[in-house]
Every structure is written in structure tokens, then in C-alpha cells.
Amino acid sequence: MTAGVDLRWETVCRYDRLQPERGVAALLGPWRSDSGASLDAVQVALFRTHDGAVHAIGNIDPFSGAAVLSRGIVGDRRGVPTVASPVYKQVFSLLDGQCLDDQDVTVASYPVRVVDEWLQVGL
Amino acid sequence: MRDLIVVGAGMVGHRLVQALRDRDTSGTWRITVLGEESRPAYDRVALSSYVDGVSAEQLTLPTDDDPLVVRHLGDPVVALDPAGRVVRTASGREHSYDALVLALGSVPFVPPVPGRELAGCFVYRTLDDLDAIMAAAGRAVTSDRPGRRSAVVVGGGLLGLEAARALRLLGLSPQVVEIAPRLMSVQVDEGGGALLRRLVESESLAVRCGVAVTAIEADRDRLVAKLSDGVELDADVVVFSAGIRPVDGLARAAGLPVGERGGVLVNGHCRTDDPQIWAIGECAALQGRTYGLVAPGYAMAEVVADRLLGGPATMTPADLDMSTQLKMLGVDVASFGDAHATTAGALEVVVNDPVAGTYAKLVVSDDASTLLGGVLVGDASRYAMLRPLVGLALPADPVALIAPGGVELGADALPATAQVCSCHAVTKGALSAAISVGAHDVPALKACTKAGTGCGSCVPLLKKLLAQAGVEQSTALCEHFAHSRAELFEIVVGAGIRTFSELVARHGTGRGCDICKPAVASILASLGGGRDRHILDGEQAALQDTNDHFLANLQRNGTYSVVPRIPGGEVTPEGLIAIGEVARDFELYTKITGGQRIDLFGARVEQLPAIWQRLVDAGFESGHAYGKALRTVKSCVGSTWCRYGVQDSVGLAVALELRYRGLRSPHKLKSGVSGCARECAEARSKDFGIIATENGWNLYVGGNGGFTPRHAELLVSDVDTDMLIRLIDRYLMFYIRTADRLQRTAPWIESLDGGLEHLRAVIVEDSLGICADLEAAMEQHVAGYADEWRGVLDDPSKLARFVSFVNAPDAPDPTITFVTERGQPVPVGMPGMRP
Numbered sequence: 016m017t018a019g020v021d022l023r024w025e026t027v028c029r030y031d032r033l034q035p036e037r038g039v040a041a042l043l044g045p046w047r048s049d050s051g052a053s054l055d056a057v058q059v060a061l062f063r064t065h066d067g068a069v070h071a072i073g074n075i076d077p078f079s080g081a082a083v084l085s086r087g088i089v090g091d092r093r094g095v096p097t098v099a100s101p102v103y104k105q106v107f108s109l110l111d112g113q114c115l116d117d118q119d120v121t122v123a124s125y126p127v128r129v130v131d132e133w134l135q136v137g138l
Numbered sequence: 139m140r141d142l143i144v145v146g147a148g149m150v151g152h153r154l155v156q157a158l159r160d161r162d163t164s165g166t167w168r169i170t171v172l173g174e175e176s177r178p179a180y181d182r183v184a185l186s187s188y189v190d191g192v193s194a195e196q197l198t199l200p201t202d203d204d205p206l207v208v209r210h211l212g213d214p215v216v217a218l219d220p221a222g223r224v225v226r227t228a229s230g231r232e233h234s235y236d237a238l239v240l241a242l243g244s245v246p247f248v249p250p251v252p253g254r255e256l257a258g259c260f261v262y263r264t265l266d267d268l269d270a271i272m273a274a275a276g277r278a279v280t281s282d283r284p285g286r287r288s289a290v291v292v293g294g295g296l297l298g299l300e301a302a303r304a305l306r307l308l309g310l311s312p313q314v315v316e317i318a319p320r321l322m323s324v325q326v327d328e329g330g331g332a333l334l335r336r337l338v339e340s341e342s343l344a345v346r347c348g349v350a351v352t353a354i355e356a357d358r359d360r361l362v363a364k365l366s367d368g369v370e371l372d373a374d375v376v377v378f379s380a381g382i383r384p385v386d387g388l389a390r391a392a393g394l395p396v397g398e399r400g401g402v403l404v405n406g407h408c409r410t411d412d413p414q415i416w417a418i419g420e421c422a423a424l425q426g427r428t429y430g431l432v433a434p435g436y437a438m439a440e441v442v443a444d445r446l447l448g449g450p451a452t453m454t455p456a457d458l459d460m461s462t463q464l465k466m467l468g469v470d471v472a473s474f475g476d477a478h479a480t481t482a483g484a485l486e487v488v489v490n491d492p493v494a495g496t497y498a499k500l501v502v503s504d505d506a507s508t509l510l511g512g513v514l515v516g517d518a519s520r521y522a523m524l525r526p527l528v529g530l531a532l533p534a535d536p537v538a539l540i541a542p543g544g545v546e547l548g549a550d551a552l553p554a555t556a557q558v559c560s561c562h563a564v565t566k567g568a569l570s571a572a573i574s575v576g577a578h579d580v581p582a583l584k585a586c587t588k589a590g591t592g593c594g595s596c597v598p599l600l601k602k603l604l605a606q607a608g609v610e611q612s613t614a615l616c617e618h619f620a621h622s623r624a625e626l627f628e629i630v631v632g633a634g635i636r637t638f639s640e641l642v643a644r645h646g647t648g649r650g651c652d653i654c655k656p657a658v659a660s661i662l663a664s665l666g667g668g669r670d671r672h673i674l675d676g677e678q679a680a681l682q683d684t685n686d687h688f689l690a691n692l693q694r695n696g697t698y699s700v701v702p703r704i705p706g707g708e709v710t711p712e713g714l715i716a717i718g719e720v721a722r723d724f725e726l727y728t729k730i731t732g733g734q735r736i737d738l739f740g741a742r743v744e745q746l747p748a749i750w751q752r753l754v755d756a757g758f759e760s761g762h763a764y765g766k767a768l769r770t771v772k773s774c775v776g777s778t779w780c781r782y783g784v785q786d787s788v789g790l791a792v793a794l795e796l797r798y799r800g801l802r803s804p805h806k807l808k809s810g811v812s813g814c815a816r817e818c819a820e821a822r823s824k825d826f827g828i829i830a831t832e833n834g835w836n837l838y839v840g841g842n843g844g845f846t847p848r849h850a851e852l853l854v855s856d857v858d859t860d861m862l863i864r865l866i867d868r869y870l871m872f873y874i875r876t877a878d879r880l881q882r883t884a885p886w887i888e889s890l891d892g893g894l895e896h897l898r899a900v901i902v903e904d905s906l907g908i909c910a911d912l913e914a915a916m917e918q919h920v921a922g923y924a925d926e927w928r929g930v931l932d933d934p935s936k937l938a939r940f941v942s943f944v945n946a947p948d949a950p951d952p953t954i955t956f957v958t959e960r961g962q963p964v965p966v967g968m969p970g971m972r973p
Contacts, residue, residue, distance in 0.1 A: 041945045042942075081953070101685075
């Protein structure tokens with residue numbers, strides 16, 4: 016998802032609620048769209064890396080179906096910041112949600128911004 | 139292009155095709171393989187592993203797609219016409235040839251015993267034979283008939299003992315009947331045979347030597363084997379493994395000469411009387427003698443491949459390696475070179491230690507200068523070094539080469555011409571050359587030289603060669619650390635490092651991963667956990683696997699299971715009621731574990747602190763089911779109640795569990811204490827198991843269940859409780875300091891140079907002088923222990939992590955749903971759920 020095009024920015028928590036190299040889960044929605052249709056709730060996993068950056072990807076692990084990616088170990092693989100699923104240990108890039116152990120699998124990734132110490136995720 | 143027909147699709151025929159295709163770069167030969175078995179070539183040497191669960195696919199030898207090789211399987215050749223250069227198969231297909239190689243192998247020899255054709259009688263040669271034996275054993279084991287299920291194995295050679303082992307694995311009690319006065323008479327001499335029999339019998343396998351089976355009779359739905367000494371053995375299954383006979387009927391019918399004892403006669407080029415026809419492997423009689431091992435067959439295949447391309451290769455019986463090494467029913471046996479000292483003037487040097495259960499013999503030339511062969515029983519660890527020295531000058535006094543504590547040879551004792559891998563005829567010189575051009579680990583050496591890919595017995599020597607060449611074996615943990623876990627442990631201790639960040643900045647690269655972070659977390663916890671340092675303190679929290687991070691076990695739907703500690707499996711009625719009330723109030727699925735405690739499943743992450751609070755209030759604490767740590771010390775009821783118990787096993791189990799609770803280690807640790815030799819606590823399947831004796835305790839180490847079950851081995855016997863605990867302290871700390879990541883105690887002990895003996899030297903005899911240090915480290919752990927659940931309940935900053943969503947702390951995860959199964963909640967979509 017690219018930033019800037021009709022993004023809905025959802026405020027999640029204060030930046031300092033995130034511990035370095037650990038994730039949290041956020042439950043966003045459900046919403047009603049402008050046309051009145053209902054949109055399902057979304058689970059987002061947010062991670063604060065060692066350098067202070069914050070990344071957001073989908074929280075649901077596509078290999079197990081469990082909503083647990085926020086509870087994985089944060090690290091890097093050849094310089095790319097990553098999280099390892101705590102269920103079957105596949106590693107995902109925090110930059111774009113790409114699974115680095117299976118190129119056919121990707122989870123959603125979301126833009127993140129900090130406004131007055133509050134974290135916002137763009138949907 | 140010329141046509142080559144290979145008759146026989148076994149290991150040797152397969153090797154010939156490989157060898158010829160490797161060398162025939164210009165495509166001179168088009169190869170047709172005609173096989174009787176419907177399966178592609180498989181590793182018959184490893185046949186018995188089929189019973190252990192290795193599949194037919196895993197045993198199949200690799201083949202490449204090759205337009206110059208055609209295989210017709212399941213269609214045996216029935217006629218050979220040398221004049222017309224044509225063969226005909228059972229289905230009537232005819233193939234003409236320019237050259238023909240017979241690689242038909244052999245068939246089991248079944249002695250002419252009346253009743254040998256009865257249902258329940260089998261041979262042991264092919265996968266189909268094993269399928270039939272497994273089916274028959276399965277029927278016997280599951281029948282309603284009372285009494286034990288038994289088998290008779292006719293023949294106590296190598297294959298007979300393998301068959302006996304397989305039958306025992308299948309649930310039968312096998313008796314081995316051998317007509318010769320000793321087991322494995324081809325490979326082992328009298329002294330080795332006597333020890334082999336003793337060791338085999340100690341594995342509760344019955345052996346009868348020097349008697350023959352005279353008849354097999356049906357007895358209702360079972361069999362009775364009658365022996366020459368009048369004994370009658372009842373059996374559900376009879377397996378004949380009394381030797382093999384070369385398959386030479388096709389050659390005989392075609393008029394080719396055969397040896398006195400069968401086998402197609404061939405010369406030193408493996409050529410028969412007909413210049414277009416060759417014979418290799420077990421069906422060939424090289425200068426009149428047949429060979430029943432795969433290595434000589436492979437050597438013959440190489441000679442024929444060379445000859446078919448106009449090469450000069452030739453061989454004599456003296457070139458054929460008759461070495462054998464195997465682990466038979468837990469007993470190491472090796473035989474190499476002139477094991478029976480048949481060379482004129484040969485001298486035998488024997489070291490026989492019936493107490494240690496080892497027998498070693500070297501056969502040397504009459505001037506004691508050249509090694510000719512040898513036999514090793516009970517301990518074959520020197521085989522890899524000794525076998526390549528056959529025919530070469532002895533590098534040391536022969537007694538010193540086989541005596542306990544004698545000369546330990548290094549790879550430099552071998553000349554470049556010594557054959558390191560006899561399966562693939564790879565010399566030390568060839569391996570050194572491969573190492574010098576970049577083959578820097580065992581897999582690379584295997585790939586470029588094939589050494590070590592046959593029986594594998596030379597792999598220890600490959601490691602020695604790499605070490606001698608100065609090549610470092612990579613023990614790097616992951617891309618972030620070039621160190622092994624043991625090396626990191628030393629660094630952390632030596633430099634006093636207390637955080638991952640410091641360690642990775644000074645000794646690693648990047649920011650770690652799910653491999654190195656938990657490994658370092660474990661090291662830090664082993665060194666300084668406890669009251670002042672909770673595993674979720676500060677940066678350490680970010681290193682923990684999700685189980686350690688949430689102090690509970692993640693299940694497949696994202697919920698956790700909770701296991702309170704129940705030391706030794708002893709629990710009060712009030713305790714049981716409290717656990718039951720927690721399970722009921724939080725709607726948790728409840729199951730009794732194998733470690734004598736209770737697992738509560740289905741807790742959502744935000745429920746964990748409330749569950750722990752209730753359990754802690756009732757007097758429970760964390761059971762560390764989530765950690766690579768001590769899990770449980772299982773116990774039988776012991777002398778307190780049991781009529782047979784000789785010691786208080788529950789009391790000891792409780793004391794041990796409380797002593798080692800919370801101890802972080804390279805992998806999970808399990809223990810058990812049995813109150814007598816009946817072993818009801820299954821202590822020998824544990825990392826450390828204790829069995830009571832009249833005089834104290836026996837300590838066993840290195841057992842485990844799981845994927846590769848292993849019995850623990852006896853470390854010390856009849857020690858008192860004080861000594862027992864000191865030894866376990868040392869054992870566990872030594873393991874924690876030196877084992878690899880996720881290496882359980884059994885493979886760790888195996889990896890120690892010297893194995894169990896070395897472990898005993900270090901922790902019983904204090905050969906390294908570190909025992910006081912190890913004990914002090916354990917005392918520090920014991921003194922610093924604190925319950926990890928209470929540590930979270932008492933700390934609001936830690937409690938804040940136990941929320942479902944950072945923006946909706948109490949909202950349950952909507953993806954978690956349960957259905958009711960046998961009266962309890964289970965995750966939706968449970969596989970195997972009944973409709």
C-alpha cells in the first residue's frame with residue numbers, strides 16, 4: 016500500500032508504548048465506508064526496531080492462520096529488518112511484509128507515522 | 139553407438155551405470171538395465187532401517203534423467219544366447235547387445251529343512267521380504283492368543299543378527315540358531331565371537347550356537363522349529379538367513395563356466411569366457427571366489443566401466459576390501475583385512491577386556507612391521523584409522539594401537555596412498571587435493587569425492603583430515619555470530635557481558651534473529667537469572683521466544699497453555715481442586731501430561747496474569763513448561779507405599795525438581811526417579827534418570843524419547859544422595875556450558891571426544907579440575923531462584939505486556955474460537971475431530 020492516496024490514519028498508541036525490538040498487536044475497525052458498506056476489522060502488528068523506526072504489517076501469520084506475528088522475534092536478515100513467526104518460524108520482512116522463506120507468500124504492510132508522540136497507521 | 143545390457147538392477151549394477159556414465163563423455167555406450175525386482179535400485183546394505191521407519195523412497199539410490207540409460211524393471215531375463223548376442227525376458231522382450239554385464243547378485247540360501255516352505259517362513263533379502271515379515275509379525279502381535287510372540291532366526295551371521303534385531307523391533311522375542319560354534323563366524327574370530335555373544339545376550343536376545351534346525355512343523359496357526367539337540371522352539375515367524383548363493387543359472391544355461399562353489403567365473407578384468415560378457419558383484423566368482431559384500435562389487439563395477447572404454451583396469455582378490463563395520467544390537471563390531479590371520483607367518487596381537495566388554499585383535503606380518511587386518515568388538519572407534527593402514531607399515535607398536543589409553547593416531551599417520559573410503563576407493567591423497575581446492579567441510583568432501591557416502595564409517599577420518607589441513611569447521615550459530623553456542627558462553631563468561639546488544643556489537647554483526655537471540659537469552663539466564671534478574675527484565679525481554687516471553691506455551695490457534703509445577707507429580711487434593719477451579723472458571727481444556735502434571739489449554743494472552751494469580755494464591759508456581767529448562771522429575775510411588783520399592787523415589791524427585799527448577803539449558807531437560815529396578819518412572823528415557831538400588835542410587839545420563847528415542851546410559855552406580863546431587867550438578871552445568879544450541883544431552887554426550895567415558899572422566903574423576911566451579915555455578919542458580927510468574931504479577935511494567943491489543947487491552951482476539959469436543963473446548967478445525 017502506498018502512502019498518500021485516500022489513506023485513513025488510525026491512531027494506535029503512544030510511541031513509547033513500543034519496546035525496542037518487540038511488537039504489539041492493534042485491532043483497527045470495523046468501519047463503515049462512505050457508501051455505507053461495513054468493512055471488517057483489521058489486526059496490525061507494529062514493531063519498533065533498534066534504530067527507533069516503527070513498521071506495521073498484518074498480524075495474522077499466513078502459515079498457521081493465528082494472529083501472532085506481533086509476538087515474534089525481531090531481528091534482521093542481511094540487513095533487512097525482520098520478524099520470525101512464533102508458530103512455524105518463517106521470517107517476514109518488516110519493510111514490505113514479504114516472507115523471506117517463501118517468495119510466494121506476503122502479508123500486508125502499512126505506512127506508519129508519529130503525530131505528537133502518537134503512532135498512526137495508514138489503511 | 140554400441141549397446142550395453144546390464145542384467146540386474148541392484149546396487150552393483152547401479153554403480154556400474156553411474157561409473158560408466160561418468161567416464162563415457164563421448165556417449166560410446168547406450169545402456170539398457172533389465173531388473174527382476176519392480177523397484178529401482180535401493181540401498182540393500184541399509185535394508186534393516188526399513189523396519190525403523192526409513193521409507194522405500196529414502197532407500198532408493200539416486201538416478202539422473204539420462205537419455206542414454208533405459209531401465210526395464212519387474213521383467214527378469216530368462217534366456218541368454220551368447221552366439222546370437224541376445225537376451226530374452228520373461229515377458230518375451232528380446233534385446234541384442236554388443237556387451238553384456240551380469241550383475242544378478244545372489245539369493246538367500248535356505249537349508250533343505252522339511253517344512254521350510256510353510257506359511258510363516260521367510261528370507262531376509264528384499265524390501266518385499268521385509269514387507270511380508272512385518273505383516274506376519276503384525277498379525278502375531280495383534281492376535282488375541284495369550285503368551286509371548288516369538289521368532290526363530292536360522293543363521294547367526296551378520297544378516298541373521300540384523301534380522302533378529304528387526305524382529306525384536308516388531309515386537310517378537312527372537313532366538314538365533316547358528317550351526318557354527320560362534321556368531322558372525324565369517325568376520326569375527328573365536329575370541330571376538332565369545333564377547334559378541336555375551337554382549338548380544340545382554341541385550342536379551344537368545345542365542346544357540348553349534349546346533350542345526352532339523353525341521354519346521356505347523357502347530358495350529360504357529361510354527362515349531364526342531365533343533366538337532368532335541369530342543370523345540372515355538373515361533374510365529376521363522377526367518378532363514380543362513381548365507382547366500384550367487385545367481386548363476388542364466389550363465390550356466392548359456393554354457394558359461396562357473397566356479398566350484400557357484401558364481402560366474404571371471405578373470406582379473408571381470409570378464410567371463412565370452413569376451414563380450416562380464417560379471418560383477420555377488421554373482422561373479424573372481425578367480426573362483428565369490429564376495430558377499432558391496433565394496434568388492436563396487437570395485438568390480440569400476441574395473442568393468444574402465445574396460446568398456448578401453449582402459450587397463452584390473453584386479454586381484456587381494457585388492458578387494460572385505461572390511462565390515464556395524465553396530466549390531468548396540469554392539470560395535472568391525473573386521474578388516476586378513477581378520478583370520480590366514481597369511482603365512484602372520485602374528486596376532488590381542489587385547490581382551492571382558493570387564494569393559496571390548497575385544498581387539500590386530501593381525502601383523504611375521505616381522506611385525508606391516509598391518510594385515512584386525513577384529514574389533516565392543517568398541518570400534520579405532521576402525522576408521524586402522525582400516526586404511528592395512529598393507530602399510532605399522533605406525534606404532536601394535537599393542538599400543540588397540541590398548542585402552544594407547545596411541546591415538548592422527549590423520550598424519552596415513553600415507554597419501556592409503557584408502558580412506560573403501561566404498562568409493564578414495565585415497566587420502568585425493569581428499570587432501572579436494573581440501574586444497576576448497577572442499578572445506580564434510581558435505582563438500584562428500585560431494586566432490588563421494589568419500590563417506592557409502593557406509594559412512596570414514597566420516598570421523600574425514601574430519602581428522604580437515605582438522606589436519608587446518609580447515610576450521612563452521613560452527614557458526616547464524617549469520618550474526620561466527621561462534622558456536624559453547625564459544626559464546628565462554629565469551630559471555632570471560633568478558634562479563636550482560637546484554638545481547640553488547641555481545642552483538644563486540645562479537646557479531648547486525649541485530650540478531652530468532653536463532654541467536656533465544657540462544658543468548660538462555661546463556662544470560664543460565665549465568666545470572668533469578669531474583670534480581672527476571673528473564674523479562676530490560677532488553678532481555680526482546681530476546682525471548684514467544685513461549686518464554688509470555689511464560690506459557692503457544693498453541694496453533696494463538697492461545698497459550700499453562701502448566702503449574704507439581705514437583706515429582708505429588709499433589710494435594712486442595713491443589714487439584716484449585717487447578718480444577720481455575721480451569722473451570724477460565725473455560726480451559728485440561729489434560730494430564732506425560733510428565734505427571736496438568737496442562738491447561740486455550741488461555742488468551744490477556745488472561746494469563748489472572749490465571750497465574752489464582753494458581754500462585756493456591757501455592758503453585760511456574761512449571762517452566764515453556765522454557766528450554768528443567769521440565770519435570772517424574773517418579774514412581776517408591777518405598778513409601780510400594781511393596782517392592784527400596785528407596786523414597788518421590789522424596790528424591792521432589793528435591794531434584796525444586797533444586798533444578800528454572801535452570802535454563804541448551805534444550806529442555808527431563809528427569810525421572812524410580813524406586814527400584816522395575817523402573818516404573820521410565821527414568822532411562824530421561825536426560826538424567828535415577829534408579830534406586832539396595833545400596834543407594836544408580837545415575838543414568840543421555841536418554842530421551844521423541845523422534846530418536848534413546849536409553850540413558852549408566853554413569854555411576856550405588857552412590858548416596860549427597861554424591862548423586864553433586865554429580866547431577868556437575869553434569870547439568872557441564873552440559874549447559876558446552877552443548878550446542880538445541881542439542882539434547884544424548885547427542886551432546888556423543889559429540890564429546892571420548893563420549894560417555896570422557897564425561898565420566900570430567901564429572902566423576904574431575905580430569906579437567908572444573909568440578910568445584912561447576913558445583914559453585916549450580917549453587918548460585920539454586921540460591922537465586924525465583925518464580926517467574928510472581929515476577930510478572932509483582933511488576934506493573936511487565937504486566938502491561940499481557941494485553942490482546944495495545945489499543946484495546948481487554949478485547950479478545952476475534953480469530954480465536956472454540957468448539958466443544960468430549961465436553962471440553964478445543965480450537966475450531968481440529969484435525970481428526972469426530973463428526
